[in-house]
Amino acid sequence: MYTFSNKLKTFSFILMILGALGVGYGFMTSHKSIDEVKTMLNEEAAHHGGHAVQTTHAVADAHADHSDEAHNANEHAEHVQHQLSNRPWSALYVAAFFFMMIALGVLAFYAIQIASQAGWSPVLFRVMEGITAYVLPGTLIVLGIAVASGTIGHYNLFVWMNPDLINPESEHYDKLIAGKSSFLNLPWFAIRGLIFIAGWSLYRHFSRKFSIAQDTAEDTSNFKKSFRISAAFLVFFIYTESMMSWDWIMSVDPHWFSTLFGWYVFATMFVSGITVIALVAIYLKSRNYLEFVNENHLHDVAKYMFAFSIFWTYLWFSQFMLIWYSNIPEEVTYFITRFQDYKLLFLGMVVLNFVFPILMLMNANYKRIPWFVIMTGLVILLGHYIDVFIMIMPATVGDRWFIGIPEISSVLLFAGLFIFIVFTALTKAPLLVKGYPFRKESEHFHY
Numbered sequence: 001m002y003t004f005s006n007k008l009k010t011f012s013f014i015l016m017i018l019g020a021l022g023v024g025y026g027f028m029t030s031h032k033s034i035d036e037v038k039t040m041l042n043e044e045a046a047h048h049g050g051h052a053v054q055t056t057h058a059v060a061d062a063h064a065d066h067s068d069e070a071h072n073a074n075e076h077a078e079h080v081q082h083q084l085s086n087r088p089w090s091a092l093y094v095a096a097f098f099f100m101m102i103a104l105g106v107l108a109f110y111a112i113q114i115a116s117q118a119g120w121s122p123v124l125f126r127v128m129e130g131i132t133a134y135v136l137p138g139t140l141i142v143l144g145i146a147v148a149s150g151t152i153g154h155y156n157l158f159v160w161m162n163p164d165l166i167n168p169e170s171e172h173y174d175k176l177i178a179g180k181s182s183f184l185n186l187p188w189f190a191i192r193g194l195i196f197i198a199g200w201s202l203y204r205h206f207s208r209k210f211s212i213a214q215d216t217a218e219d220t221s222n223f224k225k226s227f228r229i230s231a232a233f234l235v236f237f238i239y240t241e242s243m244m245s246w247d248w249i250m251s252v253d254p255h256w257f258s259t260l261f262g263w264y265v266f267a268t269m270f271v272s273g274i275t276v277i278a279l280v281a282i283y284l285k286s287r288n289y290l291e292f293v294n295e296n297h298l299h300d301v302a303k304y305m306f307a308f309s310i311f312w313t314y315l316w317f318s319q320f321m322l323i324w325y326s327n328i329p330e331e332v333t334y335f336i337t338r339f340q341d342y343k344l345l346f347l348g349m350v351v352l353n354f355v356f357p358i359l360m361l362m363n364a365n366y367k368r369i370p371w372f373v374i375m376t377g378l379v380i381l382l383g384h385y386i387d388v389f390i391m392i393m394p395a396t397v398g399d400r401w402f403i404g405i406p407e408i409s410s411v412l413l414f415a416g417l418f419i420f421i422v423f424t425a426l427t428k429a430p431l432l433v434k435g436y437p438f439r440k441e442s443e444h445f446h447y
Contacts, residue, residue, distance in 0.1 A: 002289050002426045008419065015416025022409020026088035037081045083400040089156035090396040093145050095410035097248065098388050099418045100138035105273025106131040107204055108237055114230040120300050122442040123292050126431045127281050129208050133425030134418055136201040142248060143193040150186055157396055160184045160254045177254050184251055192247060196240045203233040215434035223437055241266055252395040256334045260319045267315050271308035272384045275377040277301055280422070282370045284431070292432055295368040296447045302367035305380065309357040316350065338390055341399040345386050352383030
């Protein structure tokens with residue numbers, strides 16, 4: 001039985017406290033007056049030697065023949081003001097989604113292992129079950145942030161939550177968003193989210209229940225139940241994961257869509273989840289808790305990290321190339337904004353998520369070296385955090401992005417919460433499944 005060390009528990013609490021303080025600071029400093037924003041823009045224009053924006057004093061002294069320019073300057077300042085207020089919401093949402101998708105990716109991987117009756121992985125089942133303990137709190141947090149941003153916030157994440165956009169009498173009326181309002185509306189958005197969460201959490205609850213019950217069972221009835229619900233869950237998951245990706249990620253850009261997006265998000269969460277399985281297993285092994293896990297198991301997990309990094313790249317390139325080549329204005333604008341304002345992150349992400357893993361993990365021997373897998377895994381996780389960052393930030397903060405206190409603090413907050421929930425769950429049951437039919441095969445697995 002694993003014992004949650006006081007040092008690790010203290011570490012997780014420190015992360016949460018530091019994260020919460022930084023998140024609070026980010027929210028307190030994000031609300032700037034329109035005059036503060038105009039002064040900031042004026043300083044930026046002066047620094048770059050340009051006259052792109054007419055700001056505070058210029059607007060105040062503008063003559064009648066410059067009224068249009070003054071009006072445009074005011075509109076631009078209001079737009080920037082909104083982007084700045086969006087930043088802490090977006091930073092919080094990116095980090096919340098990132099850790100949630102890790103747990104959800106592991107849940108799907110776990111279900112696949114049971115449904116396929118894999119013989120190599122049962123010794124890692126309790127590690128997977130521990131990580132999936134974060135699914136319920138993680139998904140509720142993501143949905144909570146999304147709904148709060150449109151209720152107590154000022155539509156900081158999802159512009160379609162603004163009722164003016166679907167009101168034909170409003171000057172902000174958006175015909176395209178109004179056409180999607182039967183699907184993109186706050187009550188239906190929340191209901192769909194709760195349905196997703198209920199299905200994922202119920203599967204996690206019963207699969208865990210049957211797994212523990214199988215430890216002391218005299219027959220394989222619990223194993224058979226796990227098999228059946230895993231097969232059913234995978235059908236449910238493939239539909240709901242796609243819809244979740246449309247709702248929770250793609251709808252931040254309500255004018256844009258991609259038919260590949262559900263698969264793209266799936267690849268991101270899957271490779272991130274598998275990577276965390278490797279990192280947690282290596283940590284527990286180093287603490288002498290997983291004596292039955294050997295280098296062959298590590299090799300296979302690293303092989304999945306390698307394979308799904310390539311799969312992610314295939315989907316990234318397919319989505320990017322087809323949209324860029326077709327050059328349809330309403331589609332290609334998605335990538336234009338990312339090239340203009342996020343070019344370093346956008347292209348650097350491909351290096352972190354594809355070039356680095358393929359170079360590091362192509363050699364079979366390297367997949368068996370713990371420190372090598374840890375190094376590669378941390379780079380993969382950084383790359384996929386940036387991936388989620390780039391999915392959200394261009395639509396919410398535009399060119400006002402920065403990796404600063406709100407972003408780092410949000411990661412610390414949810415990293416601490418993730419560590420605490422996962423390692424607490426690992427203490428609730430033995431780390432080796434006892435009555436699972438393929439246990440012996442897994443213990444003696446050799447590749």
